[in-house]
Every structure is written in C-alpha cells, then in structure tokens.
Amino acid sequence: MIKVLIVDDSALIRSLLKEIISKEPDMMVVGTAPDAYAARDMVNRFTPDVITLDIEMPKVDGITFLDKLMKARPTPVLMISTLTAKGADATLKCLELGAIDYIEKPKIGVTEGIEAYRQIILEKVRTAAVSKVARRTSTPATVKQQSIISGTEKIIAVGASTGGTEAIKAFLLALPANAPAVVITQHMPPGFTRSFAERLNNLCKVNVSEAKGGERLLPGYVYIAPGDIHLGIEKSGADYRTVLIDGDRVSGHKPSVDVLFQTVSKTAGKNAIGIIMTGMGKDGAAGLYDMRQSGAYTIAQDESSCVVFGMPGEAIKLGAAMTVCHLDNIAKTVFDYLNVTGSGSRL
Known part of the structure; x- marks a missing residue:
C-alpha cells in the first residue's frame, strides 16, 4: 500500500487529489496538509511513501519545505506546478533539491481531460513510490580532453x-x-x-x-x-x-x-x-x-x-x-x- 501525503494550500485541490488517489486499491491518503507546518507534523507521524507538494504556499513555500525535508527525512516528492515560465524555474529548482517529478496544477472546474489527468497522477505516484530519492552530489570533474580534436561529424x-x-x-x-x-x-x-x-x-x-x-x-x-x-x-x-x-x-x-x-x-x-x-x-x-x-x-x-x-x-x-x-x-x-x-x- 502506497501511503500518500497531500500538501496544498487549496482545499479544492486537496479534495480533488484525495478523491483521485483514495479510489485506488494500492494507495491510501494518510493526510492532507494546508501548509508546511501541518505537513511537517504529518511527515513525522505517518512516514508517507510519497508526498505531493504545492510550490506556492503561504508561510513557508514548497521549495523551502522541500529543502528541509530532503535534509531531515528524504522522501519521494511530486511537485504540483503551474506550467508557466515562473513555474518552470521553481520546478527545476525543486528537481535540483531532490524532487522526483512534477504534476501540472489541476484546473478546478474543468472536467474535460480529467481522466487523462487522473491517469498521469496515478502513474507518477506509483513511479515515485519505487524510485530512488536523488542525493545531492558534488560537481563532477570536467573530463580532460587532450588527444582528440572535436570534429563536426561526431x-x-x-x-x-x-x-x-x-x-x-x-x-x-x-x-x-x-x-x-x-x-x-x-x-x-x-x-x-x-x-x-x-x-x-x-x-x-x-x-x-x-x-x-x-x-x-x-x-x-x-x-x-x-x-x-x-x-x-x-x-x-x-x-x-x-x-x-x-x-x-x-x-x-x-x-x-x-x-x-x-x-x-x-x-x-x-x-x-x-x-x-x-x-x-x-x-x-x-x-x-x-x-x-x-x-x-x-x-x-x-x-x-x-x-x-x-x-x-x-x-x-x-x-x-x-x-x-x-x-x-x-x-x-x-x-x-x-x-x-x-x-x-x-x-
């Protein structure tokens, strides 16, 4: 059973994600948190297998929470992101910090495409549950290239x-x-x-x-x-x-x-x-x-x-x-x- 914690300041999105995930026989929602403070307590209490995390939250944003989480208790995290230039930069930062993947923030009230969206969420949750949490490593040394000439045909x-x-x-x-x-x-x-x-x-x-x-x-x-x-x-x-x-x-x-x-x-x-x-x-x-x-x-x-x-x-x-x-x-x-x-x- 995959234990999922949903962290999002939007009650509507928390409700939607909980409804989608709870219907699956191999998943259970162990908690929903409106902010990072509630999420921190739930992480310690429920030790979730996967966390869905909103980037834009009041008090403590998703990036700050993710950074602290990965240092204290590395956990597979799926970011909930807006598909905008600002959202892209924030999401890439989260992937650098160790998030496994990201999901587009659902459009509340838009029923068209919800089945495809549901399938994407479930697939990514299952993948995150069996993935390895990326560990931050030192910058790799540049390969020393001395003997060959880089030609345009390679x-x-x-x-x-x-x-x-x-x-x-x-x-x-x-x-x-x-x-x-x-x-x-x-x-x-x-x-x-x-x-x-x-x-x-x-x-x-x-x-x-x-x-x-x-x-x-x-x-x-x-x-x-x-x-x-x-x-x-x-x-x-x-x-x-x-x-x-x-x-x-x-x-x-x-x-x-x-x-x-x-x-x-x-x-x-x-x-x-x-x-x-x-x-x-x-x-x-x-x-x-x-x-x-x-x-x-x-x-x-x-x-x-x-x-x-x-x-x-x-x-x-x-x-x-x-x-x-x-x-x-x-x-x-x-x-x-x-x-x-x-x-x-x-x-």
Whole structure:
C-alpha cells in the first residue's frame, strides 16, 4: 500500500487529489496538509511513501519545505506546478533539491481531460513510490580532453525522462568546452525546456540552448528538444543540422527519445554516441537499439544511479546498450571511446 501525503494550500485541490488517489486499491491518503507546518507534523507521524507538494504556499513555500525535508527525512516528492515560465524555474529548482517529478496544477472546474489527468497522477505516484530519492552530489570533474580534436561529424545523442534533468546536468557539467555536439530529448512540457536550457547554459562550459531547427551541429554546443515537438537531425552537405518534427506522439511522448535516436541512427550511424538515462517507461530503447545496429557506440545509465530504471532497463533488455555505467562515469566513458576512435576528426 502506497501511503500518500497531500500538501496544498487549496482545499479544492486537496479534495480533488484525495478523491483521485483514495479510489485506488494500492494507495491510501494518510493526510492532507494546508501548509508546511501541518505537513511537517504529518511527515513525522505517518512516514508517507510519497508526498505531493504545492510550490506556492503561504508561510513557508514548497521549495523551502522541500529543502528541509530532503535534509531531515528524504522522501519521494511530486511537485504540483503551474506550467508557466515562473513555474518552470521553481520546478527545476525543486528537481535540483531532490524532487522526483512534477504534476501540472489541476484546473478546478474543468472536467474535460480529467481522466487523462487522473491517469498521469496515478502513474507518477506509483513511479515515485519505487524510485530512488536523488542525493545531492558534488560537481563532477570536467573530463580532460587532450588527444582528440572535436570534429563536426561526431554527435552525442542523449535521452531521459523522470530524474533526467539532474542526470543531464551532471553529464553536461563534466564536458569540456570543445566537446562534440550534443542533442538531447528530455520529457518536459512546453516552456520548461527553455528554462532548463537557460539554467544549464549558465552552469556548463558548453553552450546550451533549446533547439530552433536548422542549426548546424557544432562542437561545444548542446541542443535540447522543445517541450512540444520532436527533435531529430538531418544531413546538410557535409554537416549535420537539427530538425524539428511536428508529428504524433511516439512511444507515448512528444518529444520522443525514439524519434531522436532513430534519426541519429539513420543520419550519423557510426559517427554517433547514444546515451539513455533515467526515466519511466521504454521510450528510447528501440531507438538506441537502432543506433547500435547502425554502428554507433551506445551507453545506458546503470540502475544504481538512476532515479527510475525504466528506460535504461528496457534498452539493456533489448541488447541496445554496449556499455552500462554509473552516471558519474558516463562522460569519461564517452571520451575514453572518442580518444580511441576520434583522432584526426575534421573540423
């Protein structure tokens, strides 16, 4: 039985979330709290398996409460967030502090789409209940790259979902300024990806931006799929360029990791490296298999360092991953491979 604590200053939202969760045979709501003070007492009294936490609350906001919670009693937390630029920044901060995932704040009085919303909540609660609470670690050391030249033909493709924002950050922080071009699909809603890219750009030696489509892939640059459209790559003469694909959901997602990996497989083949990171579900597993079959070097994050081992686990089952390694070692693994295979790359 999954014990859930609901923390929200809105009585209507507390009531809605309680109604949705209480109907499930494998879940029970152990308490509902209108503020951080009541929540603190309930955490100590009920030791919940999962907490849904509103970001915007009176007295003590959700970010402050989360920070204190993770230091005192680390617990899987789902943030209740507004899908705005301000909400995106706050949510990304919460993910940095250790929150597992986030859920859009429900629109009270809007019945259309409530069933889909219910399914999202229940899926994320169940995922959070079996996830690993992310531990804050020190900043990884930048990989020392001395022997190879980063050419425009080398591409690193990365896919992630739940827990991926921090995993991607850890990987990019370890990259030197002249790393090969990186293309990323992280499951996020529109607006969040821009904030995510901006935050990473302020932290990393590489240049990070939300992909606009048509950009030439250059060493030292990272392109992140926008939250509402698939990202792929295409060949343009001797160069690779980003392409945005406004199609249907693939593997249940838009943007989809499978779409990214499959276009990289077809376009770059053995000149690519594919990395599948923490995430719920199986998006990216088939695409990573295609990359391996086309001659790319493929890596899966190991279970011990994943928040959720769904996507990497599925890729490993398919035989898509040539190497399985801890998050902290992925960047080094990439450059060990490049140092063997990438000497003399064309600029």
